[in-house]
Amino acid sequence: METxxxxxxxxxxxxxxxxxxxxxxxxxxxxxxxxxxxxxxVLTQISAATRALEAVALALLDEHLSHxxxxxxxxxxxxxxxxxxxxxxxxxxxxxx
Numbered sequence: 895m896e897t898x899x900x901x902x903x904x905x906x907x908x909x910x911x912x913x914x915x916x917x918x919x920x921x922x923x924x925x926x927x928x929x930x931x932x933x934x935x936v937l938t939q940i941s942a943a944t945r946a947l948e949a950v951a952l953a954l955l956d957e958h959l960s961h962x963x964x965x966x967x968x969x970x971x972x973x974x975x976x977x978x979x980x981x982x983x984x985x986x987x988x989x990x991x
Contacts, residue, residue, distance in 0.1 A: 898965075900957075900958075900961075900962070901954075901957035901958045901959075901960065901961030901962045902953075902957045902958075902961075905953070905957065909950060909953065909954070912946065912949070912950050915946070916943055916946045916947055916950070919939065919943040919946065920943055923936060923939045923940055923943065926939060948991075951988055955981075955984060955985065958981060958984070959981060962977060963978060963981050966978075
């Protein structure tokens with residue numbers, strides 16, 4: 895079985911940097927709650943962290959489509975159909991969240 899790198903491999907460091915920044919944001923929200931910060935200020939920070947996670951998710955999805963799904967389509971067969979279904983389910987999850 896051939897092992898391939900994920901579609902985001904070339905941008906892995908950038909994604910990790912963004913995720914670490916988001917992790918810091920979430921820890922900041924925790925500190926805000928511990929400090930009894932005003933509700934709206936906490937909600938504003940949660941909204942910012944959520945948008946940041948959504949941006950990472952959209953970037954990963956784009957890379958998945960352009961790498962994994964594209965490769966599967968060129969290969970054809972059941973693999974292509976499976977990858978398209980998988981991508982469709984992932985998109986539906988993102989839209990619902």
